Amino acid sequence: xxxxxxxxxxxxxxxxxxxxxTPAYLEEPRGRYHGQAGLVAAPxxxxxVAAVVRACAEARVGIVTRGGGTGLVGGQVMxxxxxxxxxxxxxxxxxxxxFPSENVLVAEAGMTLQAVRDAAEGEGRLFPLSxxxxxxxxxxxxxxxNAGGVTALRYGTARALCLGxxxxxxxxxxxxxxxxxxxxxxxxDLRDLLIGAEGTLGVITAASLKLVVxxxxxxxxxxxxxxxxxxxxxxxxxxxxxAGGVTAxxxxxxxxxxxxxxxxxxIRQPLPKASWSVLIEVGLPAGISPxxxxxALFADALEQGLVSDGVIAQSGQQAAGFWHLRxxxxxxxxxxxxxxSHDISLPLSEIAGFIREANAALAARSDLRVNxxxxxxxxxxxxxxxxxxxxxxxEYDDQRKDLSLMVHEMVxxxxxxxxxxHGVGRLKVAELERWGDPARLAAMRxxxxxxxxxxxxxxxxVLSRSAG
Numbered sequence: 001x002x003x004x005x006x007x008x009x010x011x012x013x014x015x016x017x018x019x020x021x022t023p024a025y026l027e028e029p030r031g032r033y034h035g036q037a038g039l040v041a042a043p044x045x046x047x048x049v050a051a052v053v054r055a056c057a058e059a060r061v062g063i064v065t066r067g068g069g070t071g072l073v074g075g076q077v078m079x080x081x082x083x084x085x086x087x088x089x090x091x092x093x094x095x096x097x098x099f100p101s102e103n104v105l106v107a108e109a110g111m112t113l114q115a116v117r118d119a120a121e122g123e124g125r126l127f128p129l130s131x132x133x134x135x136x137x138x139x140x141x142x143x144x145x146n147a148g149g150v151t152a153l154r155y156g157t158a159r160a161l162c163l164g165x166x167x168x169x170x171x172x173x174x175x176x177x178x179x180x181x182x183x184x185x186x187x188x189d190l191r192d193l194l195i196g197a198e199g200t201l202g203v204i205t206a207a208s209l210k211l212v213v214x215x216x217x218x219x220x221x222x223x224x225x226x227x228x229x230x231x232x233x234x235x236x237x238x239x240x241x242x243a244g245g246v247t248a249x250x251x252x253x254x255x256x257x258x259x260x261x262x263x264x265x266x267i268r269q270p271l272p273k274a275s276w277s278v279l280i281e282v283g284l285p286a287g288i289s290p291x292x293x294x295x296a297l298f299a300d301a302l303e304q305g306l307v308s309d310g311v312i313a314q315s316g317q318q319a320a321g322f323w324h325l326r327x328x329x330x331x332x333x334x335x336x337x338x339x340x341s342h343d344i345s346l347p348l349s350e351i352a353g354f355i356r357e358a359n360a361a362l363a364a365r366s367d368l369r370v371n372x373x374x375x376x377x378x379x380x381x382x383x384x385x386x387x388x389x390x391x392x393x394x395e396y397d398d399q400r401k402d403l404s405l406m407v408h409e410m411v412x413x414x415x416x417x418x419x420x421x422h423g424v425g426r427l428k429v430a431e432l433e434r435w436g437d438p439a440r441l442a443a444m445r446x447x448x449x450x451x452x453x454x455x456x457x458x459x460x461x462v463l464s465r466s467a468g
Contacts, residue, residue: 026086120211224274237306361410368388380421
């Protein structure tokens with residue numbers, strides 16, 4: 001049943017776009033926020049998105065754009081304030097075109113990342129962005145949050161893989177910029193402005209995406225290392241050996257392996273006793289054996305005391321098994337139940353010192369367990385806190401904010417970021433206001449005010465309502 005304000009807004013919307021407001025539109029994976037909505041609109045095309053945005057502007061109703069709903073910082077749900085309209089891109093899933101000879105694919109924003117990858121593979125190409133949630137995550141959401149994932153070391157984040165966008169601005173006008181160009185210096189880059197803006201400046205409706213030719217020879221190995229310092233030295237050694245061929249370099253802590261053994265014992269662990277290990281994937285040119293390259297790397301690293309054990313995948317199935325292990329660490333974390341999760345990045349030379357400092361500070365402060373893992377190759381760690389064995393995370397509710405503040409303070413002090421790849425959303429607005437550069441924040445507020453003077457685009461995300 002619509003209230004009178006929603007009824008007036010519904011009358012302005014294109015026929016057939018409304019959807020029932022169900023819990024699926026109001027949830028986020030970690031359960032930290034429970035959203036609200038007056039209406040849900042699911043437009044079929046860009047013209048209908050523009051009509052929805054114009055209607056919301058006329059009615060002064062906020063818009064929360066929703067893709068796959070996999071975001072981890074509350075950007076896709078609005079828990080308080082006037083009930084918004086949820087704009088779902090679930091029906092905008094078309095592959096508009098693909099140009100294999102140009103290495104370009106044009107997709108609508110609701111298309112899942114997995115569907116984009118499958119379409120590229122069908123033409124002998126690779127869309128290299130890879131996330132654990134890629135079966136659900138929509139490409140529009142990946143761009144709106146500038147998603148990173150496991151291959152950012154080699155291929156960059158979502159921003160680096162986007163050539164052009166189509167988007168609806170807060171007044172309902174449409175930016176037609178689905179160019180397939182590598183070079184285009186024709187003024188301000190609205191593409192890069194909207195990518196990473198988390199729906200606060202407009203709605204991305206389609207994108208021209210950069211594809212690559214897959215490396216002919218791929219190798220995967222898990223290597224046991226004595227410490228994060230050794231892992232970082234190993235990374236440098238690997239880059240020297242592989243001459244740009246390192247695709248992914250993941251750090252895995254022993255606590256993560258213990259959580260997997262406890263909650264998902266069916267997952268095979270090649271190095272179950274490792275306090276620290278790395279998962280490395282290399283993609284090499286034709287004529288160069290990845291197995292031989294990884295064996296040479298292991299021998300060199302063993303001589304330098306950087307590794308003590310290792311397994312090189314002998315088949316595609318075994319390589320997939322290694323990645324299956326890595327990709328299920330977040331699921332094991334979920335089953336244990338985190339007190340607080342931290343998506344952080346640091347300069348590579350600061351990582352080992354941070355881990356030592358943070359572990360010591362937390363051990364002195366509280367009885368808990370730390371699972372540190374992540375994309376070491378690009379400096380992005382997931383530094384997550386869990387209750388001591390036998391305790392529940394709710395017992396730490398009174399400590400959670402202070403513990404996260406402590407972690408983030410240590411990260412910022414070392415020149416790092418409290419949000420590496422998940423975005424700011426609503427979860428980290430206060431952190432951005434606390435640590436953001438004042439001139440940069442002022443510029444962000446000015447851009448928000450210029451493009452969205454009514455403040456209807458994802459109110460309260462990235463910038464607080466009072467600041468936005």
